[in-house]
Amino acid sequence: MLNNKMTELLKIKYPIIQAPMAGGVTTSKLVAEVSNSGGLGMIGAGYMTPIQIRKQIQEIKQLTSNPFGINLFVPNDFNVIENQIKLSNQILDPIRQQLHLHQKDGFEIPNFREVFEIFTEQIKVVMEENVPICSFTFGIPSKEVIAELKQANIILMGTATTVREAVENELAGMDIVVVQGSEAGGHRGNFIDGNQESLVGLMSLIPQVVDNVSIPVISAGGIMDGRGLMASICLGAKGVQMGTAFLTCLESGAHQVHKEAILNANDDQIVLTRSFSGKWARGIKNKFILEMQKNEKLLPDFPVQNTLTHDIRKSSATQNNQEFMSLWSGQSPRLAKNQTVESLIKSIIGEAQKLNLGI
């Protein structure tokens, strides 16, 4: 009953994808365990170097013979504005003090050419290592990159937050489109529409996208159990991509403080912020978000702000202090559990089968 065009295309048993969370969450163990349990494990490689990527791919191949995937960030040009950086550091310095960090004068501000070169290298590794599935966030790669990957028989998945973005993904040749509802944790994937316009809830987003594209649609955002899977299927999706639900699993590499923060959070504590990275993202409200809130819109672009807050996030994590970490979470923290990947997937399928939808 749960087999469809999407599971066939990805050669997986269940229509469940583990969201490619960046920043160390998607350990080889997590990715392999998801694939071994019948879902699709994904490496969140957005911030990884080509060397790290190759190493992790090879590790995962040792742990599973099932398909797995990888996600890359499509580089977008960004502004580097001296005054924004100054302002940001003025606000960040008192926070650094609280964490006993040195104030920063100079920064290695990323530049677009470097970011783009890393992306090109990342793509090369994905091809050389024959990763069967590659997904993209923050945009659509160039025609040339898409052609190369398709030539190598790699299944491509794009990310969309509106109908327009989904249609663009289909036109560009993506095999599958992941629609990210406003419920989703972590970074917003919008790349055409503005932030407000792209905050569409899945109840609205899935059917409108399904009516306007012919490739399989995967829903992402706030889905944690069999109820969310079956609701997505009713709305026309072929499967789900789940982040937060996997983040709190035993096999995930998320910091223990992050896992516990989600397990203890309520729905009304999850907010949007651009203070950590310069890009809008959803997570648990903490001191950092509250202190940055007033100036949120004046902060530097992604990835500049991300670079500026790096020391703070890192030191906060080392000190087990949840107040200055980016505690990404979708809007359903009350449904999160600390369990193994296997038991998560089994319980989703069990619940879905109890709902007994004859489609």
Add this chain to the structure above:
Amino acid sequence: MLNNKMTELLKIKYPIIQAPMAGGVTTSKLVAEVSNSGGLGMIGAGYMTPIQIRKQIQEIKQLTSNPFGINLFVPNDFNVIENQIKLSNQILDPIRQQLHLHQKDGFEIPNFREVFEIFTEQIKVVMEENVPICSFTFGIPSKEVIAELKQANIILMGTATTVREAVENELAGMDIVVVQGSEAGGHRGNFIDGNQESLVGLMSLIPQVVDNVSIPVISAGGIMDGRGLMASICLGAKGVQMGTAFLTCLESGAHQVHKEAILNANDDQIVLTRSFSGKWARGIKNKFILEMQKNEKLLPDFPVQNTLTHDIRKSSATQNNQEFMSLWSGQSPRLAKNQTVESLIKSIIGEAQKLNLGI
């Protein structure tokens, strides 16, 4: 298959409630036709005088013998700040000029005591006329009001945007709770949580609420067809409340310009604004919203701002000019159709039965 505790309680055939949209949308014909078609028609009486309410209830009783309901706004205290009113008028005056309206010096600013007295009168009429179902937005009425209505055997429905608000509704004695997802058109119903925290999508909101209350949960926001109904049921709701889907029906009293704006809108044109009324609400982006955006957060509270913009909204409607009307809409305008209520309800039930969910 679609009968449950909620349809039993409300004595209706299908688990479909027509949202009580205020401002002239819920004509007697619309309300009666929904109830005659097996759903629950609702009068959006928030802005109506007790005399208007009594007249409409009596009209509807002539048109249907099935149950119908009424919705009232729970009055909340508000600030009247001279400088905010001045600022708002400074921005509104150029718009008035475009519409050939006189500039305004004085205003009849509403005061809380008057608003509260009207509410008390509204409740009296509901009881005297024996309306079988009464729902509330923007808060929970006092214990005394709830006790009186329950004494009269009136079924009570509250509105919630978060788990916390849903729990408060149950504790107060509401028989049913309508959960309003971030997808919903028109005014946000949050009354405890702030605006950002309460913008929870239905995929997250329904299951988290269902897990925390024992009264039936109705989902509202972006639901337009059988897919949305069945998805809601998968997530644990007992039924749906639909606004935009009924607003574009032939029987609705919405302005033709408003109906056409929805029928022509895309998902990425629907935004949140507090510029029309002082309370956050969702509708189609137009000139008014764009011109007010910069100062949005500095505008007076509801209902003060609502009073200030009254002449503009009215004149814009009279001139068939959609640019300065409040074009409320949920996030699924692409799914809207111009059809009769009967055919909308029939097609929802037909689609839902095709999905064939054995629950």
